[in-house]
Amino acid sequence: MNSSTPGVEAALHARRAASFGAKAAAYAAHRPDYPEKALAWGLGGERNTPEHVLDLGAGTGKLTGGLLALGLVVTAVEPDAKMLEELTKTFPAATPLIGTAENIPLPDESVDAVVVGQAFHWFDLDRAYPEMARVLKPGGVVVALWNHDDESVGWLAEFNALIKTSASRRWLSDYESLPEHEAFEPFEKKTFGHKQPRTAETLVETLATHSHMVVVPAEEREAKLRTAREFLDRNPETASGEFDLPLTTTVFRARKR
Ligand SMILES: C[S@@+](CC[C@H](N)C(=O)[O-])C[C@H]1O[C@@H](n2cnc3c(N)ncnc32)[C@H](O)[C@@H]1O
Structure with a gap:
C-alpha cells in the first residue's frame, strides 16, 4: 500500500477532518476571518436577503463572527466539542449545536442560507448535499468559502513549496467549480483579495493549526515549522515585525x- 491507495487516502482524510479540536485555542487565535464583501456576494447581494443562516463546520467561529456582524441570526453546527466551546466563548449570540454536514440537527426548510468556511472539503458530499437541501428554505443558497495564501506573491509561493508535508493535498476550491448536485443550480465562483496581519512568529503559529501539519509525525512537523521560521527570518518581507499576509x-x- 502507498499514499495513493484509496483506503489510505480515506483514512488520512478522516484523521485530518477530526484534527482541529486538539488545536482549538490556537485555531481561534491564529486563523484568518473572511472579508465582508465575500460574505455579501456569497449570500446573494440584492438577489437574496437571508435572515437565518447556518454556519456549517463552524469551528471556533471565524465565519460566525462575520455573519453576526451582517446582522444575521446564526446557528453554528460543528462536530468537535472543543471547537464549539471556543465559538461559544467568543460569539455567545450564535446558537451552537453539535452536528455534522451529513446529519444536520435542524428541521426541514429552516434556514435561508448554509454557509461553509474552509470545511466543504471535509464533507461526504453524497450525504451532505441532500442534508443541506433539506434544511434550506425554497430558493435558499449554499455558500462555500476558502481563504488561501495569494501565491502570485513570489515569497509566499516559495514559502509554501518549502512547508508542504507528507499529508498535503489539493483543495476543492482549486477547481473551477464544486461537484454538482441535482438539488442545486450550478455553482458560481468569485475571488476576493484579503489579508491577515502576521509576524514571523504568529505565521508559524497559524501553520501549526493546519491539518496537514497536525496529523504528521512530531519529527516531520517540528522540522517543517523550523524550516518555516528560518525562511521567514531571512526573507526581507517578513523578517522584522508585522506584515500583511496576502490572502x-x-x-x-x-x-x-
Ligand atoms: C478548517 S476548520 C474551519 C472552521 C471554520 N468554519 C472557519 O472558517 O475557521 C474545519 C472544520 O470542519 C469541521 N468538520 C470536519 N468534518 C466535518 C463534517 N463532516 N461536518 C461538519 N463539520 C466538519 C471540523 O471539526 C473543523 O472545525
Whole structure:
C-alpha cells in the first residue's frame, strides 16, 4: 500500500477532518476571518436577503463572527466539542449545536442560507448535499468559502513549496467549480483579495493549526515549522515585525432548485 491507495487516502482524510479540536485555542487565535464583501456576494447581494443562516463546520467561529456582524441570526453546527466551546466563548449570540454536514440537527426548510468556511472539503458530499437541501428554505443558497495564501506573491509561493508535508493535498476550491448536485443550480465562483496581519512568529503559529501539519509525525512537523521560521527570518518581507499576509478568498454559491 502507498499514499495513493484509496483506503489510505480515506483514512488520512478522516484523521485530518477530526484534527482541529486538539488545536482549538490556537485555531481561534491564529486563523484568518473572511472579508465582508465575500460574505455579501456569497449570500446573494440584492438577489437574496437571508435572515437565518447556518454556519456549517463552524469551528471556533471565524465565519460566525462575520455573519453576526451582517446582522444575521446564526446557528453554528460543528462536530468537535472543543471547537464549539471556543465559538461559544467568543460569539455567545450564535446558537451552537453539535452536528455534522451529513446529519444536520435542524428541521426541514429552516434556514435561508448554509454557509461553509474552509470545511466543504471535509464533507461526504453524497450525504451532505441532500442534508443541506433539506434544511434550506425554497430558493435558499449554499455558500462555500476558502481563504488561501495569494501565491502570485513570489515569497509566499516559495514559502509554501518549502512547508508542504507528507499529508498535503489539493483543495476543492482549486477547481473551477464544486461537484454538482441535482438539488442545486450550478455553482458560481468569485475571488476576493484579503489579508491577515502576521509576524514571523504568529505565521508559524497559524501553520501549526493546519491539518496537514497536525496529523504528521512530531519529527516531520517540528522540522517543517523550523524550516518555516528560518525562511521567514531571512526573507526581507517578513523578517522584522508585522506584515500583511496576502490572502485570496474564494467563494462558491449555488441556489437550491
Ligand atoms: C478548517 S476548520 C474551519 C472552521 C471554520 N468554519 C472557519 O472558517 O475557521 C474545519 C472544520 O470542519 C469541521 N468538520 C470536519 N468534518 C466535518 C463534517 N463532516 N461536518 C461538519 N463539520 C466538519 C471540523 O471539526 C473543523 O472545525
